[in-house]
Amino acid sequence: MSREDGAFPGRVIFDHLPKTAGQAINAWLVDVLGAGCVSTNLIGAHRDLIRRYGGLYSVISAHVFFHNAEGLDPRYQYMTFFREPVDRAISWIFYLANDVGIVKNTVSRKHGAAQFLASEGHETSAEFLLSVENPYTEHFCRVHGSGLESDEEKIANALAAIQQYDVVGLYEDMPTFLEDVAALLDVPAPKQIAPVNVTSRRLAANQISPALRERIIALNRLDMRLYADVVAWKASTAQKRAIKLSSQAASKWKKYEPVVDRVVSTPDITIIATALREGSEIRSGQVMTFDVDFVLKRELSDLEMGIHLFDADRQWAFGTNSTLLGRTRQSLLPGAYRVSHHLVANLPAGKYTAGFAFAERLVEGQRELAWHDVMCEFEVYHQIDRTFAGYSYLPAEISLRPIKLAAEHDILETGVRRLRGSDNRLYTHVGERTGHDIGCTGQAGYLIFGPYIALNPGHYRLAIFGALGEGGIAGAHMDVAIDKGERVIAECPLDNSSDEGSFATLPISLDVPCSDLEIRVWVNADTDLRISMIEITPVRADDLRHVPTADSSSNSLATIPEGPDL
The missing domain is CATH 2.60.120.260 (Galactose-binding domain-like)
Known part of the structure; x- marks a missing residue:
């Protein structure tokens, strides 16, 4: 590569399966390639992840969802990492029960895990059950299928998809996986990686009750068969590994860090605190109040105060300021102040950030005093009883009535x-x-x-x-x-x-x-x-x-x- 920055230019998707050391692998990749090359651990549909993040990162690290036999993207290389299904399931159950905080998106699964443990696996929530029942098979079978096939077809489709991945690793042989990833990326292979997001308290597979163990096995029978097939396939190809192992002592790539958020500061003003009064989870349509505490160091003849919201794709969702609202503030003396921005969250569901700006309006123009792209984060959700698809809820109804077809319509009741x-x-x-x-x-x-x-x-x-x-x-x-x-x-x-x-x-x-x-x-x-x-x-x-x-x-x-x- 001739460019001086030398950032890793590839296209790689790390298909992170839950509770398989994916966070630790992601941390290693970020450390060696830079946070501008490797995404944080994302969650999303396969094609959506490529569309939204493919231009931002060389390596997309994510919990990926495939749909309707969409196949893999031929422009990308793929890697994934397996753990023995029963051991993974136990780690997942105890992680949800003991380590995951209670927020809107985790309540059902967390309570489901606690119910599952208390009832020997007979009572739980539907959302938790979906996360623990044959997750490997259900995940990979949709690369080449719809997920509605027979069990035999699902396993065959899943294995065929896995065999298309460029790097497939096993938790029980992590050094080999790290060597293969290092060779794929042309970076040094680490001897080990630091654990991240570890389940704090859990029992081993031989320590849980026989009834609970049998229930977990019953829920993962397809995954146990698939895992055995993957292990056998890996063993058959061990002597002819296609990837040439990297012998480099240092990475050939320079770490690439993401473009930092814009920050402007001057001695005239200091922002000392920001807060969203209603918390970080906002219902669509709810009133939001952003408080910004600041100190003026000198008298200002005309102070302009603004707010700007960005969505998860860094698109400017909304912005306004005191001048646009007709709320100018003139002849402010030095001292401490609090400006409060009151907004109605008429926004699509999703994650957002809020930033703030201050400027002095002068006869000869505007003088920027402070600008921060991001100072608060929040998420908007829809509190709707009806189930719907998409990122935004629209009130909807549907009706049906018989009609009389005109002669020019070409399909009649008789099929003519x-x-x-x-x-x-x-x-x-x-x-x-x-x-x-x-x-x-x-x-x-x-x-x-x-x-x-x-x-x-x-x-x-x-x-x-x-x-x-x-x-x-x-x-x-x-x-x-x-x-x-x-x-x-x-x-x-x-x-x-x-x-x-x-x-x-x-x-x-x-x-x-x-x-x-x-x-x-x-x-x-x-x-x-x-x-x-x-x-x-x-x-x-x-x-x-x-x-x-x-x-x-x-x-x-x-x-x-x-x-x-x-």
Whole structure:
């Protein structure tokens, strides 16, 4: 790398599984690469983490959630670290019960862990149960699946995903994992790393009651099978490790620290304390009061006081000041003051920071006295009884009522599809649209082609309706095609309009679905007709024998066979 700063330029995701020493691994990575290269331990959906933090950090360290077989991102390298499932579960349970504080986001799981221990695993909260029941399998199976598959498929999908990771480690062999990570990042391998976020009080697997142990095993049977498969896979590849181990005594990268928050200070003013009266958890719509205590060192003719809020993505969510609010403060003497900013938290749910600014307004302009990007942190939540998705709650209702379909709607209760000649899904080279019809203009070419709709397997009767002029049909004909128009499955000439106003009635049968059914009507320069409607009607197979056609010798009954050529 030729740049002088020499920061680690890679793209790595550390998929941190709870209670597997992830915080300690994160602390080591931050120490060797810098807090500007390695994120703090985040929580979020896989794609959202990449979108929000991929431009900020070279290494995203997070509890990651995968959804709906989204796969891994080919631009990134992935690493993860396993712990024996029963031992991990015990550590997790005691950590929740003894070490996690009681805040809004932890209450259910913390109480669930306490209930679980007290009842030998028979009583708990739904949120806690979700966190302790086969978390490995449920996590990794969604890389290549939906999570709704059978147990066997889940384990197979999970193992296939794990085997795509660039580094996979085992808690029982941490030195090897650290060597592999060091080689991946091209940094020295540490002999050991300092423990972080350790469970303070816990029992070993052989110290808990047999009933509790059996309950934990029952909840982790899939994870125990998956873990055994991972251990066996690791053992089979131990002699041919793909990563070349790093022998460097020092990192080739310079530590990169994050851009610091903006801070401006002058001798004229000192901020001595800031506080959010309502605490750090704010209900959406609640009034917030930020108190800022400060000392003026000299008299100021016109003091401007401001507040600014940033969201978790460092976007400026809101800002205002005393000038904008029409609350100017003039001729302030030296001394101690408290300014209080009163805001209504009409904000989406999420984490925010508050910062404060002071400036002196002068005739020749503004003189900045103090600015702090961040001085308070708080989180906004929605206190809503209804379940909803997304980051912001909107009052909502839903209704349903029957309607009468107009003739131009192409799907009726019977399954019949009808398209007006003027339907914008029917294209033309030589036609002219008039009202609901499309008619000839004295030019040879395609009067209509389209509508490129999907049809399920089945039998159908296709009919074209309209009216003839003095020139008549004059050799016009139609065909039906699929596969981007390259495969003609039926064709016939048009005939003089029948009593029902139909130029052609064509049977087609589909053994497999199609996604781009194309109907094409070719006209000559002498053809004089208007097409008002195309109708596609589902029929029984027996009915196809009775479908009238314009010319049975030239018409073909179209069947799309199943086979590799489709």
